[in-house]
Amino acid sequence: SQTIHQWPATLVQPVGSPLSLECTVEGTSNPNLYWYRQAAGRGLQLLFYSVGIGQISSEVPQNLSASRPQDRQFILSSKKLLLSDSGFYLCAWSGGWKSGDTQYFGPGTRLTVL
Amino acid sequence: GEDVEQSLFLSVREGDSSVINCTYTDSSSTYLYWYKQEPGAGLQLLTYIFSNMDMKQDQRLTVLLNKKDKHLSLRIADTQTGDSAIYFCAGTNEKLTFGTGTRLTIIP
Numbered sequence: 396s397q398t399i400h401q402w403p404a405t406l407v408q409p410v411g412s413p414l415s416l417e418c419t420v421e422g423t424s425n426p427n428l429y430w431y432r433q434a435a436g437r438g439l440q441l442l443f444y445s446v447g448i449g450q451i452s453s454e455v456p457q458n459l460s461a462s463r464p465q466d467r468q469f470i471l472s473s474k475k476l477l478l479s480d481s482g483f484y485l486c487a488w489s490g491g492w493k494s495g496d497t498q499y500f501g502p503g504t505r506l507t508v509l
Numbered sequence: 510g511e512d513v514e515q516s517l518f519l520s521v522r523e524g525d526s527s528v529i530n531c532t533y534t535d536s537s538s539t540y541l542y543w544y545k546q547e548p549g550a551g552l553q554l555l556t557y558i559f560s561n562m563d564m565k566q567d568q569r570l571t572v573l574l575n576k577k578d579k580h581l582s583l584r585i586a587d588t589q590t591g592d593s594a595i596y597f598c599a600g601t602n603e604k605l606t607f608g609t610g611t612r613l614t615i616i617p
Contacts, residue, residue, distance in 0.1 A: 401551075429605075438597065438609040439552075485551055497540065498605055500551040 397422035418486030511535035515608035531598035538600035
């Protein structure tokens, strides 16, 4: 069966520091991968999605970037964190449009920028 | 793009039925989903309905889809304390668009 992992689970970082969040998927190949941010008490905002290695689409202009160095690995990064980057970051995978593109979510990373 | 709207809060007495409503704007959504998010956790897929269906039932969960009114609902029968969570509806048309979520509170 497929599983999706995220780490770290929680992170506290000072303003201006770099960021690297990792997401990996097991049990499937060539998944679509997604990064979402959920601000406190709010819905989900799609940040990036990827349909293959090295292919990244950005949904909103921001201080963050994403990379997909391997088929089942998706990384969210920042060179210098802002206070507004605080939130709950969720990674998700799907099998693509042919399978209805149902998305399955990881456990999330809670980021606090101080 | 698609807009998906939900009420923010719902309180239900334990043992009663909960009905969470959602409206969407894009009638070309192929699938419509309900996700559950417990505190501090990721989103758990509860159920989904294909756009050519009117109803889907899965144990205590019933999904109703009214395509004419672009209205989706999730009914939870015999609501339990473990059902306390935020419930998101989502529609897909190239991308998955989420509602703001409805926080369900169970009253003992």
